[in-house]
Amino acid sequence: MKLYGDKRSGNCYKLQLLLSFLEMHCDWVDVDIMCGETRTSQFLEKSPNGKIPILELDDGRVISESNAILHYLAQDSKFIPSSTFQFSRLLQWQFFEQYSHEPYIAVARYINLYLGLPDDRKAEFESKKAGGYRALAVMETQLEKTPFLLGDALTLADISLFAYTHVAHEGGFDLSAYPAIRNWITLISGQNGFIPMQR
Structure with a gap:
């Protein structure tokens, strides 16, 4: 399999992190979004939406959207709960990540870092500050109750949200008022197989 992405992107890093936790390997293909490499005809043939990351399977089929790729890679692993209710809560956090967290924290980071x-x-x-801090407050409320977002075990919910939360300072967000989030970041960073985001 081939994984196309940018190593500074949280959406790409979440996949690298999961692969490391699973002890799985994908060939990495660097894509420079700042040079328009996602807009070439060759890339658009693989991913008409022109966004990274994408996963290309051995038979040439392609999966896009980072959380969809996470589910493909983690199928039948401990990172996806077996309970219907907990699985639905996992999806709830991943939709939250894409609609209430990333549009603020990731976009602010992009404007600043990229x-x-x-x-x-x-x-x-x-203008991204208020929405970003609202998202962090939602996470803090849950993480005051449980060490991970779904309870006592690390799941895809944590991996999805860890990617941009742990580098939120690069988007101008101060995590000092969120001790539960900071503890959660430490817990994830201490997991077997953890790898840091490459810069």
């Missing part, structure tokens, strides 16, 4: 916080994007950057 674009260098240009003057014409500063207002947009600042």
